[in-house]
Amino acid sequence: MRLSLTYLGILFVVLSSGQSLPWPMDIPPLLSGTFGELRSGHFHAGVDIKTQGKEGQAVRSIWQGHVSRIKVSPYGYGHALYIDHPNGKTTVYAHLQRFEEDIQAYVRSLQYKKRSFAIDVHVPKGKLPIDSAAIIGRSGNSGSSGGPHLHFELRDSKSQHTLNP
Ligand SMILES: [Zn+2]
Numbered sequence: 001m002r003l004s005l006t007y008l009g010i011l012f013v014v015l016s017s018g019q020s021l022p023w024p025m026d027i028p029p030l031l032s033g034t035f036g037e038l039r040s041g042h043f044h045a046g047v048d049i050k051t052q053g054k055e056g057q058a059v060r061s062i063w064q065g066h067v068s069r070i071k072v073s074p075y076g077y078g079h080a081l082y083i084d085h086p087n088g089k090t091t092v093y094a095h096l097q098r099f100e101e102d103i104q105a106y107v108r109s110l111q112y113k114k115r116s117f118a119i120d121v122h123v124p125k126g127k128l129p130i131d132s133a134a135i136i137g138r139s140g141n142s143g144s145s146g147g148p149h150l151h152f153e154l155r156d157s158k159s160q161h162t163l164n165p
Pocket residue numbers: 033044046047048150151152
């Protein structure tokens with residue numbers, strides 16, 4: 001009962017925002033953190049999506065586009081993927097456990113070349129095209145994350161300002 005009420009609440013928030021976005025995961029929509037929430041002195045620039053307390057859940061690109069940036073760090077967003085879309089928006093998927101194989105292979109080659117686990121690279125358009133709803137990785141708990149979840153952001157590609165999804 002409590003679960004279904006929460007579910008309806010989330011659905012209402014998504015629908016009442018006037019813009020309905022595809023959901024980036026296959027599991028039911030539950031948020032553990034919301035946009036604009038004050039987080040130790042800074043505003044949380046995205047939404048935290050619960051992943052049933054575990055890692056390895058499929059994460060999908062909500063729209064067609066191309067990987068524009070890949071960041072791997074032991075801190076912050078951990079394994080993070082930035083995808084640019086033809087509508088001028090960028091979606092960000094963070095704290096991933098791993099990327100899908102073609103992206104992972106690209107990352108490995110860069111890590112080898114730079115001799116570093118941590119990388120932050122801008123990926124040329126056409127290198128890693130992404131279909132709508134394609135699985136781009138698996139959810140995780142990488143970087144500065146206090147438990148398994150997917151951190152999702154919607155940004156304006158030009159300004160990189162975060163939009164409220
Ligand atoms: Zn977050």
